[in-house]
Amino acid sequence: MNPSFSSYLVNDVFGDPGVFVEVRWSKRALLFDLGENAALGPTRLLRANDIFVSHTHMDHFIGFDKLLRVALGRGKTLRLYGPPGLIANVHGKLTGYTWNLVNGSPLSITVREFHPCEIKQAAFFATDGFARHEDPPQPRQTGGTGAFPVLEDPMFTVLAVPLNHRVPSFGYALQEQFHINVNKQRLHDAGLPVGSWLKDVKQYLWQGKPDDFRFTATLYFEHHRQDLEFVLGEVRERFLTITRGQKIAYVVDARYDDENEAKIVDLARGADVFYCEAPYLDRDADKAYERYHLTARQAGLMARKADVRELVVFHFSPRYTGMGKEIVREAMEAFKG
Ligand SMILES: [Zn+2]
Ligand SMILES: [Zn+2]
Structure with missing residues (x-):
């Protein structure tokens, strides 16, 4: 952690x-x-x-x-x-x-x-x-x-x-x-980069946004950037662990x-x-x-x-x-x- x-x-x-x-x-x-x-x-x-x-x-x-x-x-x-x-x-x-x-x-x-x-x-x-x-x-x-x-x-x-x-x-x-841990391996396996978009995700969770909250994030891949849409609950389930x-x-x-x-x-x-x-x-x-x-x-x-x-x-x-x-x-x- x-x-x-x-x-x-x-x-x-x-x-x-x-x-x-x-x-x-x-x-x-x-x-x-x-x-x-x-x-x-x-x-x-x-x-x-x-x-x-x-x-x-x-x-x-x-x-x-x-x-x-x-x-x-x-x-x-x-x-x-x-x-x-x-x-x-x-x-x-x-x-x-x-x-x-x-x-x-x-x-x-x-x-x-x-x-x-x-x-x-x-x-x-x-x-x-x-x-x-x-x-x-x-x-x-x-x-x-x-x-x-x-x-x-x-x-x-x-x-x-x-x-x-x-x-x-x-x-x-x-x-x-609560503490939010990012599972970098799972991100990597899904072909997604780490970066400041994860900071925004953390903010949404701390603000108490609902699971069905949709947002667009700018992701920086090695040779290009891309805007992708996510659903907060899915991101949490797949890539994050919430602990004390x-x-x-x-x-x-x-x-x-x-x-x-x-x-x-x-x-x-x-x-x-x-x-x-x-x-x-x-x-x-x-x-x-x-x-x-x-x-x-x-x-x-x-x-x-x-x-x-x-x-x-x-x-x-x-x-x-x-x-x-x-x-x-x-x-x-x-x-x-
Ligand atoms: Zn003193
Ligand atoms: Zn004193």
């Missing part, structure tokens, strides 16, 4: 937290958290249009400036999602600079912050010096304390859950609706208590990769609790309960510099039992 998402940490395990997720074959990416992110470089930063912020402590938000700097002057929209207060924080960042000479820049930024009962949204445009434009709040469809969708795309959903970090810190899960979608969970900055644990385990359940903070060793569990953070052992225990396939621990405290392996070992011991 060729996974649709490839994900990795933005920095070293002792650096600012963040995970970059590339949506393969699409020049599109998602970014979880906005800590120091110079390591991504401009190309990857520019690809990340949807950015999910856990909370705005400095180590999770200082990279906003870098992103703004590379995006300025580009005709794009940055979409930020996060907990209450995010709009004011973005506005604060933007008012920290002088914008009298950027009127020609087409950059826009939209920010959606999720409150228990409503969603607030604001937009900022370079063309008017990033003045704050607020839309009327919308009621949140899903109430309760569990995870709720913050972004619904035909291909995937991003869910968030507020965790107690003395301020709300959002944990996130990226869930692919990929899931990636991201949790940072949360205290280990019953409520947080239940929410985290629920959010990460069955994930292919679970990125979980582990700033402390368990011998310092008291300090971790006081500072509203997890220990490596706690991260491992929750990964085990959530039955994830792979655990990646990060966001290590500088107090353990040189002891990274010990933190990983503690987490893996608790994870594998």
Whole structure:
């Protein structure tokens, strides 16, 4: 199986937290958290249009400036999602600079912050010096304390859950609706080429088009191109296999208590990769609790309960510099039992 998402940490395990997720074959990416992110470089930063912020402590938000700097002057929209207060924080960042000479820049930024009962949204445009434009709040469809969708795309959903970090810190899960595998051998046997027409087929399936949906695709053979008509259901039957979608969970900055644990385990359940903070060793569990953070052992225990396939621990405290392996070992011991 060729996974649709490839994900990795933005920095070293002792650096600012963040995970970059590339949506393969699409020049599109998602970014979880906005800590120091110079390591991504401009190309990857520019690809990340949807950015999910856990909370705005400095180590999770200082990279906003870098992103703004590379995006300025580009005709794009940055979409930020996060907990209450995010709009004011973005506005604060933007008012920290002088914008009298950027009127020609087409950059826009939209920010959606999720409150228990409503969603607030604001937009900022370079063309008017990033003045704050607020839309009327919308009621949140899903109430309760569990995870709720913050972004619904035909291909995937991003869910968030507020965790107690003395301020709300959002944990996130990226869930692919379902995974589409192309059987290249069968295509080959039928004399059909691979190519961008298969991307369109995937889009139709993610959009939920019916089996009898007919479409015309341009196929590029070795020496010629040809327009052919297909029926979606037949293409699926003959050349595709649909399997369970990929899931990636991201949790940072949360205290280990019953409520947080239940929410985290629920959010990460069955994930292919679970990125979980582990700033402390368990011998310092008291300090971790006081500072509203997890220990490596706690991260491992929750990964085990959530039955994830792979655990990646990060966001290590500088107090353990040189002891990274010990933190990983503690987490893996608790994870594998
Ligand atoms: Zn924090
Ligand atoms: Zn942090």
